[in-house]
Amino acid sequence: MSHDNAIETEGLTKNFGDLIAVDRVDLNARAGTVLGVLGPNGAGKTTIVRMLATLSEPTAGTARVGGFDIVRDAPHVRTLIGLTGQFAGVDELLTGEENLRFIGRLLGMPTRDAKARARELLAEFNLSDAADKAAKAYSGGMRRRLDLAASLVGRPRILFLDEPTTGLDPRARGELWGLVRSLVADGTTVLLTTQYLEEADQLADDIAVIDHGTVIATGTPTQLKAKIGGQTLRIQPEDPAQLEAVGALVAERFGDLEPLVEAGAVTVGVNDDAIMPVLAADLRERGIGLTEFHLGLSSLDEVFLTLTGHRAEDNETESETDR
Ligand SMILES: Nc1ncnc2c1ncn2[C@@H]1O[C@H](COP(=O)(O)OP(=O)(O)OP(=O)(O)O)[C@@H](O)[C@H]1O
Numbered sequence: 001m002s003h004d005n006a007i008e009t010e011g012l013t014k015n016f017g018d019l020i021a022v023d024r025v026d027l028n029a030r031a032g033t034v035l036g037v038l039g040p041n042g043a044g045k046t047t048i049v050r051m052l053a054t055l056s057e058p059t060a061g062t063a064r065v066g067g068f069d070i071v072r073d074a075p076h077v078r079t080l081i082g083l084t085g086q087f088a089g090v091d092e093l094l095t096g097e098e099n100l101r102f103i104g105r106l107l108g109m110p111t112r113d114a115k116a117r118a119r120e121l122l123a124e125f126n127l128s129d130a131a132d133k134a135a136k137a138y139s140g141g142m143r144r145r146l147d148l149a150a151s152l153v154g155r156p157r158i159l160f161l162d163e164p165t166t167g168l169d170p171r172a173r174g175e176l177w178g179l180v181r182s183l184v185a186d187g188t189t190v191l192l193t194t195q196y197l198e199e200a201d202q203l204a205d206d207i208a209v210i211d212h213g214t215v216i217a218t219g220t221p222t223q224l225k226a227k228i229g230g231q232t233l234r235i236q237p238e239d240p241a242q243l244e245a246v247g248a249l250v251a252e253r254f255g256d257l258e259p260l261v262e263a264g265a266v267t268v269g270v271n272d273d274a275i276m277p278v279l280a281a282d283l284r285e286r287g288i289g290l291t292e293f294h295l296g297l298s299s300l301d302e303v304f305l306t307l308t309g310h311r312a313e314d315n316e317t318e319s320e321t322d323r
């Protein structure tokens with residue numbers, strides 16, 4: 001293992017009966033950076049995090065966290081890490097401050113230190129005013145901040161954040177991103193799981209895309225976006241009969257990225273928006289009227305489409321979801 005890697009997995013695998021939830025996953029997170037693990041529902045993100053946080057043992061493969069083996073040296077790993085789970089881990093009935101103090105006591109801090117650390121974190125996370133309110137009275141954004149604060153009581157060098165911003169509004173999401181950035185600036189290593197390409201793009205130094213338990217792409221955000229197009233162009237012709245013609249034109253103009261012709265529209269990944277006016281002129285010249293000509297950030301769904309040729313399916317349900 002390289003000393004630069006705070007997290008390193010090799011062939012990490014987890015089976016649940018016949019289901020291979022995590023399948024020979026190799027990941028590296030360099031110390032002091034953010035590794036983004038991007039994948040749809042049921043891809044295996046939480047299962048990976050739970051193994052790395054020593055909450056469940058791998059079926060096969062190995063992993064080291066902070067240089068320690070997650071099975072043989074599990075107690076030592078636990079002293080180095082913090083975990084903010086996908087589902088809130090705070091006690092509803094305790095106040096914000098009580099929650100943090102309680103964790104400090106569990107970590108073996110003297111009462112006074114636990115109290116001081118709780119106060120400090122509440123201030124840092126803008127929760128001082130709510131310190132004496134029961135956690136059940138917190139808003140979603142406050143809950144997420146308290147969750148994150150709870151995982152930081154022991155000043156972990158390595159932090160696991162499992163979908164930390166799911167369900168937050170854009171402002172609360174932005175605030176949480178700011179908190180993560182400041183932790184990383186202080187030298188913390190973060191493994192962050194997310195379903196949002198935008199979030200991985202904003203925070204991660206490196207991204208691993210997973211699908212059905214396997215890593216299907218890795219790279220920096222820039223490398224990944226070059227491969228998949230950071231943005232997606234969606235074109236809907238007024239006349240559905242012209243869909244194929246639009247598809248052919250887009251294929252011709254875009255060369256390396258394959259457009260998808262589906263559900264009355266053509267979508268394609270875009271790396272360079274200079275193509276937009278050219279394409280608009282082409283369409284106009286051919287007399288193709290449009291109801292939609294829209295450039296937006298690529299969603300996870302579009303990333304998957306480009307990488308796998310299929311939409312990100314929800315592994316937990318049999319039916320095709322359209323999100
Ligand atoms: N304890 C378990 N027993 C049986 N199957 C499980 C268990 N935990 C997870 N799974 C299955 O393993 C697969 C991966 O689940 P996991 O929770 O790791 O996905 P995820 O990427 O975190 O998804 P989400 O985005 O919905 O949180 C899913 O098919 C899930 O149903």
Ligand SMILES: [Mg+2]
Binds near residue numbers: 045047162163
């Ligand atoms: Mg999960």
